[in-house]
Amino acid sequence: DNQCGSCNDGYYLSGTVCQAWAGSCQDGQLRPQAQRTAESQCSSCNDGYYLSGTVCQAWAGSCHKGSLRPQTTRTADNQCGSCNAGYELSATVCQAWAGSCQNGQLRAQAERTADNECGSCNDGHYLSGRVCEPWAGSCQDGQLRPQAERTADNQCVP
Numbered sequence: 001d002n003q004c005g006s007c008n009d010g011y012y013l014s015g016t017v018c019q020a021w022a023g024s025c026q027d028g029q030l031r032p033q034a035q036r037t038a039e040s041q042c043s044s045c046n047d048g049y050y051l052s053g054t055v056c057q058a059w060a061g062s063c064h065k066g067s068l069r070p071q072t073t074r075t076a077d078n079q080c081g082s083c084n085a086g087y088e089l090s091a092t093v094c095q096a097w098a099g100s101c102q103n104g105q106l107r108a109q110a111e112r113t114a115d116n117e118c119g120s121c122n123d124g125h126y127l128s129g130r131v132c133e134p135w136a137g138s139c140q141d142g143q144l145r146p147q148a149e150r151t152a153d154n155q156c157v158p
């Protein structure tokens with residue numbers, strides 16, 4: 001009358017009947033039946049998840065100064081996929097564009113798209129691309145104005 005005393009691997013004794021360990025594996029695949037020793041045991045996980053014991057856990061975390069990568073592309077916690085304005089993605093971390101501006105001041109952080117970007121220049125200098133250049137030149141019959149007083153090239157002392 002079908003009374004079991006023990007069961008094959010992947011099954012358990014319920015009274016006198018062998019029952020299969022069943023269940024589901026959210027975000028992954030169940031272990032093969034013969035390898036199960038409990039309900040809902042995962043053997044592998046979908047992209048973006050990792051196996052913690054026999055359960056699939058999502059790679060999670062946060063991204064300082066940016067947004068996390070899409071779940072299915074994560075391979076660890078805290079992986080940035082994009083960064084806020086003024087920051088660059090370096091591997092999976094957002095880092096501020098930094099540097100210095102010789103003869104001027106750096107652009108506001110949120111406006112930077114590279115290191116060493118000048119936003120304004122000291123007196124006697126002008127913005128050329130991302131750097132501050134001095135107004136220069138020469139005077140045929142005299143001398144140039146002091147650097148801080150120049151607003152164009154070839155400005156001579158009157």
